[in-house]
Amino acid sequence: MKTTLLFLITILLAAPVVLSQAQTNEPAVAPPADLTAPNTNTYTGDEPADVAFDDLELPNAIRQLALLANLNIQFDPRLLNVVGPDGRPVPPPKVTEKWKNVTAAQALKALLDNWGWQMERDPSTPIIRITAKDPKALEPLITAVIQLNYSEPTNIILEVSNTLSPRSLMLPDNRTHQIVLRTTEKELPAAQKLIAQLDSATRQVLIEAKIVETTKDINSAKGVNWSGTLAAQNVSFGNGLASATYNSSTVTSGAGTSPQAPGGRPLSGSPLTTAISSTNTFLTSIAGTPTAPGGFSLNTANGINPTTAFLSASGVQAVLSFLNTDADTKSISFPRTVSLDGVKNQLMVIKDVPFFEQTQSTGAPGTQALATVTPNYNKIITGDTSPLTRVGVILNVVPRIAGPSNVLITLEPQISQVDAAVATDTLNGQVSTAPIFDRSSINTVASVPSGMTLVLGGLETDLMNKTYTKVPLLGDLPGLGGLFSSNSKEHSAETILIFVTPTIIQDSDFKPSDSRFLNTKAEDIPTGKDPAWDSGVPYDWTKPKPSVEPVYQP
Numbered sequence: 001m002k003t004t005l006l007f008l009i010t011i012l013l014a015a016p017v018v019l020s021q022a023q024t025n026e027p028a029v030a031p032p033a034d035l036t037a038p039n040t041n042t043y044t045g046d047e048p049a050d051v052a053f054d055d056l057e058l059p060n061a062i063r064q065l066a067l068l069a070n071l072n073i074q075f076d077p078r079l080l081n082v083v084g085p086d087g088r089p090v091p092p093p094k095v096t097e098k099w100k101n102v103t104a105a106q107a108l109k110a111l112l113d114n115w116g117w118q119m120e121r122d123p124s125t126p127i128i129r130i131t132a133k134d135p136k137a138l139e140p141l142i143t144a145v146i147q148l149n150y151s152e153p154t155n156i157i158l159e160v161s162n163t164l165s166p167r168s169l170m171l172p173d174n175r176t177h178q179i180v181l182r183t184t185e186k187e188l189p190a191a192q193k194l195i196a197q198l199d200s201a202t203r204q205v206l207i208e209a210k211i212v213e214t215t216k217d218i219n220s221a222k223g224v225n226w227s228g229t230l231a232a233q234n235v236s237f238g239n240g241l242a243s244a245t246y247n248s249s250t251v252t253s254g255a256g257t258s259p260q261a262p263g264g265r266p267l268s269g270s271p272l273t274t275a276i277s278s279t280n281t282f283l284t285s286i287a288g289t290p291t292a293p294g295g296f297s298l299n300t301a302n303g304i305n306p307t308t309a310f311l312s313a314s315g316v317q318a319v320l321s322f323l324n325t326d327a328d329t330k331s332i333s334f335p336r337t338v339s340l341d342g343v344k345n346q347l348m349v350i351k352d353v354p355f356f357e358q359t360q361s362t363g364a365p366g367t368q369a370l371a372t373v374t375p376n377y378n379k380i381i382t383g384d385t386s387p388l389t390r391v392g393v394i395l396n397v398v399p400r401i402a403g404p405s406n407v408l409i410t411l412e413p414q415i416s417q418v419d420a421a422v423a424t425d426t427l428n429g430q431v432s433t434a435p436i437f438d439r440s441s442i443n444t445v446a447s448v449p450s451g452m453t454l455v456l457g458g459l460e461t462d463l464m465n466k467t468y469t470k471v472p473l474l475g476d477l478p479g480l481g482g483l484f485s486s487n488s489k490e491h492s493a494e495t496i497l498i499f500v501t502p503t504i505i506q507d508s509d510f511k512p513s514d515s516r517f518l519n520t521k522a523e524d525i526p527t528g529k530d531p532a533w534d535s536g537v538p539y540d541w542t543k544p545k546p547s548v549e550p551v552y553q554p
Contacts, residue, residue, distance in 0.1 A: 046103060046104075047103065048101040048102055048103055049101070049102070049103070049104075050098075050099065050100050050101065050102075051065075051097070051098070051099045051102055051104075051107045052097065052098045052099075053095045053096055053097040053098070054096055055094050055095075055096050056094060056095055056096070057091075057092045057093070057094050057095075058092050058093050058094065058095050058111075058115060059075060059079075059080060059092050061095050061111060062075075062108065062111060062112070062117075062130060065104050065105075065107050065108040065111065066108060066128075068104035069103070069104040069105040069108055071105075071108070071128055072126050072127045072128060073119070073127070073128045073129070073130050074127055074128075074129055074130065075129075075130045075131075076129060076130060076131040076132065078131075078132070079117070079130065079131065079132060080092065093115070095111070097111070112130070116132060116133050117130055117131065117132055117133065118130075118131060118132070118133045138167070139184045139185070139186065140184070140185070141167065141168075141182050141183060141184060142182070142183070142184070142185055142188060143180065143181070143182045144180075144181045144182075144183075144188060144192070145178055145179070145180055145181075146178065146179045146181055146192060146195055147176075147177065147178050148177045148178065148179065148195075148199050149177075149199055149201075150199055150200060150201050150202060151198060151199045151200075152174075152177075153172030153173060153174055153177060153178065153179050154172050154174075156179060156195055156198055156199065157170045157171075157172055157179065159198060160191060160194055160195055160198070163190075163191070163194065164183055164187055164191060165183070165184065165187060167183075167184070168181070168182065168183035168184070168187060168191075169181075169182045169183075170182075179195065202340050202341050203340075203341045203401050203504065203505070204338055204339065204340055204341065204504075204505040205338070205339050205340075205341060205399040205401065205407055205502050205503065205504055205505065206336075206337075206338050206502070206503040206504075206505055207336065207337050207338070207339055207345065207347075207397055207399060207409075207500065207501075207502055208334075208336045208500070208501045208502075208503070209333075209334070209335045209336065209347065209395055209397075209498065209499065209500050209501075210332065210333070210334055210498075210499040211332070211333040211335070211393050211395070211413070211415070211496070211497075211498050211499075212330070212331075212332050212495075212496070212497045212498075212499075213330070213331040213332075213415065213494075213495070213496050214328070214329065214330045214331075214494070214495045214496075215327075215328070215329040215330075215492070215493070215494045216326075216327070216328050216329075216491075216492070216493045216494075217325075217326070217327040217328075217490075217491070217492045218324075218325070218326050218327075218489075218490070218491040218492075219324070219325040219326075219488070219489070219490050219491075220323075220324045220325075220488065220489040221321035221322075221323055221486070221487075221488040221489075222321055222322050222323075222486065222487060222488075223320075223321060223322075223469075223482060223485050223486025223487055224318050224319070224320050224321075224482070224483050224484065224485070224486055225318060225319040225320075225321065225469050225486040226318050226469070226471050226484060227319070227469055228317040228318065228319065229315075229316050229317055229318060230471060319486070321486060321488070333349050333393045335347035335348075335349065335393070335395055338505065339397070339399050341399065341400060341401045342398065342399070342400050343398070343399075344396065344397075344398045345396070345397050345398070345399075346394065346395070346396050347393075347394070347395040347397070348390075348392065348393070348394045348395075349392050349393045350390050350391060350392030350393070350394060351390075351391055351392055352377045352387075352389055352390055352391075353389045353390075353391055353418055353435065353437075354375030354376065354377055354389065355375065355376045355377075355379045355388065355389050355434075355435070356373050356374070356375055356376070357373070357374055357375075357376050358371055358372070358373050359371070359372045359373075359374065360372075376389070377389055386414065388437060389437075390416070391416040391417050391418055391437060392415075392416065392417075393413070393414075393415055394413070394414040394415075394416075395411070395412075395413045395414075395498075396410075396411070396412035396413075396414075397409055397410065397411050397412075397500070398410040399502055401504060402447060405449055405450045405504065406447050406448070406449055406450065407447070407448050407449075407450055407502040407504065408445070408446075408447050409445070409446060409447075409448060409454070409500065409502055410444075410445050411442065411443070411444050411445075411446070411454075411456065411498075411500060412441065412442070412443050413441060413442050413456070413498050414439065414440070414441040415439070415440045415441070415459070415496055416437055416438060416439040416440070417437070417438050418435050418436070418437060418438075419435070419436035419437065419438050421436055422434065422435055422436060423435075423436050440459045440496060442456055442459065442498070444456065448500075448501075448502055450502065450503050450504040451501065451503050452501065453499050453500065453501045454499070454500045454501070454502075455497065455498070455499055456497070456498040456499075456500070457495075457496070457497050457498075459494075459495070459496035460493075460494065460495045460496070461492075461493065461494040461495075462492075462493045462494075463490075463491070463492045463493070464489075464490070464491050465489070465490040465491075466487070466488070466489050466490075467487065467488045467489075468485070468486070468487045469485065469486045469487075470484060470485035470486070471484035471485070
């Protein structure tokens with residue numbers, strides 16, 4: 001139990017200054033009046049105590065408090081030698097105060113402030129001068145260095161600087177996480193208290209996500225499809241295209257034979273007469289060549305050349321289908337991270353798909369410019385911040401602790417993939433192709449209790465496609481209609497479910513590590529050699545073989 005200590009100090013028969021610790025039921029002990037007595041040293045002035053003045057002169061009260069606070073003081077002569085209007089000395093004022101639970105230094109400062117006096121400290125000597133305050137003088141500035149534990153100095157300065165007077169100054173030291181604060185003595189305690197409240201440990205949130213993507217494709221085709229025969233059939237008469245050429249030839253008649261014209265009519269003249277005739281010869285090629293396309297010819301003398309012609313079509317074909325296909329795909333991602341309260345996190349399971357771009361270089365005069373094709377992995381489209389070529393699962397989440405057990409989370413999941421089809425377009429006579437990207441996303445803000453799971457859906461696609469074909473009249477015959485009709489069904493369904501579980505992390509969730517890494521000496525590097533069987537270096541037969549083979553032991 002604390003001992004009750006009562007200091008009764010009497011100077012020049014003046015009223016006493018009484019300092020005592022927290023009151024108890026024990027009787028008070030009065031030390032002797034001599035300040036040099038050993039018993040007076042049991043109170044150092046650093047501990048809070050009760051202080052009482054009863055009609056004590058102000059200079060004497062200041063002296064007693066200075067002694068208890070271990071301060072060396074001297075008074076400005078102008079404070080003690082005060083002369084009244086009549087020219088006679090004015091006695092010092094007397095004070096009567098009673099304070100609870102204060103230190104001697106706090107009591108001294110309060111007493112001086114109440115009477116408009118102050119302490120001037122001289123760095124060159126340990127003596128403090130007691131003098132009157134200048135009413136027009138500004139309050140002096142003092143400097144304090146405040147150590148931060150969690151927050152950034154710049155953030156604290158932005159929040160605290162607005163609460164201080166314009167004369168105050170705050171400077172950050174990012175290297176040591178400290179703040180240099182220069183302000184008045186009155187503003188310093190409030191500023192320190194505010195900084196201590198703001199410099200608190202940032203709470204953390206464990207974010208566990210599960211993204212399930214399922215795809216189901218069902219195809220069914222049954223019947224006989226006659227589209228290849230009866231849809232857009234190409235029909236032509238003949239077997240090609242006719243080509244006419246003009247030839248000059250020399251015909252020499254034999255003995256006893258009269259010359260004849262190409263049509264068979266005999267010509268007049270001697271049997272040995274030579275005649276020159278001009279004819280139009282029609283050449284027909286069934287297969288056809290670039291110089292003489294195939295075709296057929298018809299003339300009045302010899303008829304059709306060749307002697308036969310055909311009515312041709314593309315052919316008769318039908319597709320018989322009697323098959324069902326079913327394809328299921330399921331993709332699951334389990335991103336997991338720990339986030340500070342209010343900090344944005346991005347979880348990605350992606351692939352970068354190159355987007356090829358062609359650049360035309362400037363060639364030298366008289367030469368052809370060269371085209372360079374380079375892949376672009378950071379293609380950005382207007383209105384979006386994420387690269388177009390980044391496909392996969394991207395989850396942007398910002399947790400915010402709301403209350404003791406709720407988490408306010410902002411979710412932006414994105415799921416993308418490259419479509420099997422490609423986009424084509426003709427620009428300046430050149431056909432260009434580009435990939436097609438399928439994207440699905442959700443933007444939402446929700447409040448979730450800690451440890452509970454939020455389920456997001458809505459990213460569902462269900463496509464049904466049915467196709468029927470039949471030959472008119474024949475496809476409607478009972479029994480035989482199935483030989484002239486067909487049907488196909490395509491059913492594709494895609495579902496994306498997102499499960500997000502935020503959990504507020506407590507200090508008890510962390511466990512000390514059992515690792516003794518700091519107290520473990522580094523092991524020596526093994527000097528053993530690999531056996532010759534596992535080495536690709538040629539063996540040096542010039543070196544002597546060691547008597548004992550080194551053995552590597554991990």
